[in-house]
Amino acid sequence: EVQLVESGGGLVQPGGSLRLSCAASGFTFSSYWMSWVRQAPGKGLEWVANIKQDGYEKYYVDSVKGRFTISRDNAKNSVYLQMNSLRAEDTAVYYCARWLQLFHYFDYWGQGTLVTVSS
Amino acid sequence: SYELTQPPSVSVSPGQTASITCSGDKLGDKNACWYQQKPGQSPVLIIYQDNKRPSGIPERFSGSNSGNTATLTISGTQAMDEADYYCQAWDSRTAVFGTGTKVTVL
Numbered sequence: 001e002v003q004l005v006e007s008g009g010g011l012v013q014p015g016g017s018l019r020l021s022c023a024a025s026g027f028t029f030s031s032y033w034m035s036w037v038r039q040a041p042g043k044g045l046e047w048v049a050n051i052k053q054d055g056y057e058k059y060y061v062d063s064v065k066g067r068f069t070i071s072r073d074n075a076k077n078s079v080y081l082q083m084n085s086l087r088a089e090d091t092a093v094y095y096c097a098r099w100l101q102l103f104h105y106f107d108y109w110g111q112g113t114l115v116t117v118s119s
Numbered sequence: 120s121y122e123l124t125q126p127p128s129v130s131v132s133p134g135q136t137a138s139i140t141c142s143g144d145k146l147g148d149k150n151a152c153w154y155q156q157k158p159g160q161s162p163v164l165i166i167y168q169d170n171k172r173p174s175g176i177p178e179r180f181s182g183s184n185s186g187n188t189a190t191l192t193i194s195g196t197q198a199m200d201e202a203d204y205y206c207q208a209w210d211s212r213t214a215v216f217g218t219g220t221k222v223t224v225l
Contacts (some may be wrong), residue, residue, distance in 0.1 A: 033213070036163075037214075043204050043215040044205065044216060044217075044218055044219040045154070045156075045162065045207075045219070046216065047213065047214035047215070047216065050214070059212045061213065064120070095161060095162070099166075099214075102176065103148065103150050103167060103168050104149070104150045104152070104207075104208065104209035104214070105152040105164060105167045105168075105207065106162075106164065106207075106214075107164050107167070107173065108155075108164075109161040109162050109163070110161065111161055112161055
């Protein structure tokens, strides 16, 4: 059974940093692209970032470029999201998801972790 | 940037058919998919590659994609289908979600 478990969310002040983690199990992690998707309270889904199997190809939504960094550790079956220079508008539930690059869809999602940016 | 537009809400009576549209420039040239999200839960993939259903998704969910519009159809809608639905496509190295549609089963 595929499982994705996020952690690392919490309350952070504007301008601060936070690192999210996602532990994967139930599939060959190193064979799949991975992603982060977020959802602000009461709002729709917004894709944040994708990372290729080897970690060398990454894509980001424009609003986080230069502030967020996606990375992975295939030995630990984990993907991460380093978030710097956080803003109030980054407040959201952050989901880890498995990305099917060939046909462009997310087939499995984690339960999400809440990030709140507030003073 | 690429945009996908959905109606904010759709209402349907139990047992009837609900159709949700997703509009985007030349969307028919891309792979469209759909997610269902119930309150307090994570999204669930219900349609991929325009019209394919993952294992475990009921047959009453179907999809199509042509021209500028992808459509999700729920046949014989049940109370459990009340949820938010999002379309999604990939454009210029960016995953784009639709604006979302709240389906209410009256």
